[in-house]
Amino acid sequence: MDLLNSLALGFSVALAPVNLLYCFAGVFVGTLIGVLPGIGPVAAMSLLLPATFAIPPESAIILMAGVYYGSMYGGSTTAILVNIPGEAASVVTCLDGYQMARQGRAGAALGMAAIGSFLAGTLAVVGLMLVAPTLARFALKFGPAEYFSLMVLGLSILAYLSHGSLVKAIIMAAAGLVLGLVGLDSITAIPRLTFDRMELVDGLGLVPIVMGLFGVAEILANLEQHLTREVFQRRITGLMPSRDDWRRSAGPLARGSLLGFVLGILPGGGAVISSFLSYGLEKRLSKTPERFGKGAIEGVAGPEAANNAAAGGGFIPLMTLGIPPNVVMALLLGAFIVHGLQPGPLLMIQKPDIFWGIVASMYIGNIMLLILNLPLIGMWVQVLKVPYRILFPLILLFCVIGVYTASGAIFDVYLMIGFGVIGYLMRKFGYEPAPLVLAFVLGPMLENNLRKALLLAQGDFTTFVERPISAVCLAVAALLLLSPLLPRFGARRNAIALEQS
């Protein structure tokens, strides 16, 4: 069966009225939970899963997948309009998106986020369709040594993520690394920094930390200001980005899509990390990096493209090898199995209608999302347009509910409140939360892969330079770290520092 026939078969499944309905329901719920802070795709999908037991397998997967990639669209709306990430992958969209909104350019930011998401989402589906089996094989080449070097590269980019003081960024990154150590040591299972508390045996959760540092802290910071409501009083106009916006965003969109797609395929990669890396990459490549953090549209386009492409890329290892690269895909794997399907190399051959039906539904879903998020953006804005005295308690409520439903542990709610207070103080003293979060995510992966690579190489450090992929990552990281020493780059960095002092 050639590609066109397969795709035709897929569309015949996806265009069946009932599946169109499930697809729409999925992307609608996805956008909604994306817009609402606190409730992320993982919590929403695990709540929805039992509800899909009664419907046919392809409809169930179409629905669940729609929730996932839909949430990637919705998350950016909240990030841009209220500076709270609707879900974890939108953390970096806050940095420039909210600044654009404050400058009265919310429309362009929302438009670019939606269009960027659409382009990247569609590209990821094309990639899934065309190169899935080959790319999945490529991902297998990533062993512990390659992951370690990739993480080193990520942490090197971290230095450029923050604006202002490099020292403060390093302090935050160090705090993130320490927080990441909490729990059972991943190699020997010896407890570290658990203080004999059961709650800490599994380590600290990402969701409570992110919601605390961004969500709760933002609300606390806003409470002390005289609320001028500068954003919501204006109508959201000019959704179509200007010609200049397009010119600036073309590169970030293309690079973000590619980066997100590749990282999405790798186990442990995914939407959060790829959006961080894309932001760092664009800031590094930009001729005017001082604009970042002050409303640069590149800082919205790149990460939004990256997190959507990653959401699409994540389907590749699941559908071709049966290996879920992240938690969301693990949930989808459960959904496949409970419906009597085993994702893996045989899925495409044994159940072509289901495999291609799901792929085709993603094309349709992305178009639905573009419509939901552009002409109908007003509807989502209404959700956030409620007066602050109602909106803030509501957001806090959603944060609490979201954190609680994700883990079912009241401890995580306290954790979120604690990080809310810390995040508020950090804001007061000019510390950025982003390096902390990234180090918290990457640190444990870095350590785990370093130790695994050394176990496999019997303690020989040369393994990191002998393996080509790993060597390239390390070389780029070294270049990044050494670049401030070179006169040309050094001048640029000083310019940034001056601008922000």
Added chain:
Amino acid sequence: MLNRRTILRGMSGVLAISGWVAAVPALADTYPSKPVTFIVPWPAGGSSDLTMRALAESASKHLGQPIVIENRAGASGTAGPAVMAASAKPDGYTVAQMPITVFRLPHMVKTSFDPSKDFTYILNVTGYTFGVVVKSDAKWKTFGELVADAKANPGKISYGTPGAGTSLHVTMEQIASMAGVKFTHVPFKGGAETNAAVLGGHVSAVADSTGWGSLVDAKELRLLVIWGKERSKRWPDVPTLKEAGFDLISNSPFGIAGPKGMDPKVVAKLHDAFKKGMEEPAYAEAMRKFDMEPFYMSTADYDKFARQTIEEQGKLVELLGLKKK
């Protein structure tokens, strides 16, 4: 003041005891008069959660009351039982699934519960299917060849598991100590990464539950040995550990328990409902999908098993150097 309070406390204690004695037959006779909460110590949607949901639904038909799942994930699957031990009443309206980590973790870290005292064991229901896989073009055709290679080249054979201190890790080290060989253990995070690691040739072998199933069927991976008591129905040609020369069974059994001090009559009612639930086709189907095996133990057997396992796990944890200081 102090005296009066002591007297009051003493009186309320007497009242409570007499009330309790009087209430027991009535309570046990009318049990169950409201829905039962079943704590599942895993996130909703995973394989363990989905099979427990199927069991809860099947068992509720026989209990005559709904059995409501409450997901309490965390602390390697011990958070749920820990919460139950700390706060639930032993009235039969709260029970929890007991993963094997309940018996293991207290030897490794300080826990808020003591598995030998804090639970009423009701019955055992399930075991996992574990096995060792290698890449299909690997040179080892049998588990014996893999072990022999490890003997000839100490430390050169590496194996991945979904985590340090898991049953997979513990059992592989048991095998190594029985055969007098040394493997290099490489713990990954969860089952997904182990498959990628063995397919990509980063580790020689992987010991894991049946996440490798579809890859074995597609001839990408070769299944060398199954760790159950009997051969699996899905791969009948693959020998068990015992057939491969190691007298071990490792299937990480799952049981159900309540808080300590439950009325034996209530325990019997719960036992019967879950036992009959295990025989329902819906549950059998869920087990088949996730390659789990029914592994029934009666209340007395499970209680005995729990005590043996606590002791056994203590020794294994010590063998691995993970004993808490």
